[in-house]
Amino acid sequence: xxxxxxxxxxxxxxxxxxxxxxxxxxxxxxxxxxxxxxxxxxxxxxxxxxxxxxxxxxxxxxxxxxxxxxxxxxxxxxxxxxxxxxxxxxxxxxxxxxxxxx
Numbered sequence: 657x658x659x660x661x662x663x664x665x666x667x668x669x670x671x672x673x674x675x676x677x678x679x680x681x682x683x684x685x686x687x688x689x690x691x692x693x694x695x696x697x698x699x700x701x702x703x704x705x706x707x708x709x710x711x712x713x714x715x716x717x718x719x720x721x722x723x724x725x726x727x728x729x730x731x732x733x734x735x736x737x738x739x740x741x742x743x744x745x746x747x748x749x750x751x752x753x754x755x756x757x758x
Contacts (some may be wrong), residue, residue, distance in 0.1 A: 661749075663709065665721075668707075668717075668732060668735060670735055671705075671732065671735050672734055673704075673705065673758075674701075674704040674731075674732070674757035674758060675704065675706075675731075675732040676698070676704055676705070676706045676707070676729075676730070676731055676732075677709060677729070677732060678694065678706065678708045678709065678716050678727055678730075678756045679709050679723045679726060679727060679729075679730070680708070680709075680711060680726040680727035681711060681720070682714075683743040686725075686727060687727045690727050690744055692752060693746060693747040693750055694727075694729070694744070696747045696748045697750035698749045698754075700751065700754070701754045701757075704754060711723060711726060711752050721737075722726075725742050725743055726743075727742075727743065727744070728742050729741040729742075729744060729750065729753070731753050731754065731756065731757055732738055733756075738753075738756050738757060739753040741753055
C-alpha cells in the first residue's frame with residue numbers, strides 16, 4: 657500500500673494495471689471500521705496496487721473523483737474507473753469489486 661499526498665489525477669489516469677484508490681482520513685470512524693475488511697480482501701489480490709489518499713477540505717484529487725463520503729474505494733483498470741464502493745460494509749463487497757480488475 658502506498659500513502660502519498662503527491663499523487664495526482666494525471667498519475668492515476670495513466671497508471672497501468674489494476675489499482676485500488678482509497679479515499680479517507682485517519683480520524684474518520686467509518687474509515688477505521690473498514691480497514692480490517694479492506695486489508696483482508698486485499699490479501700487475496702497481491703497484484704493490485706493499493707493507494708491510500710488522505711482526503712479533506714481543499715483536496716483536489718478527491719474532488720476530481722466526486723468523493724463525498726469516506727471511505728470511498730475507487731477501483732481502476734489502466735486508469736479507468738471500473739467500480740466504486742462508498743463505505744463498504746463487508747469484505748465480500750470489496751472482494752466482488754476487486755474480482756472485476758485484471
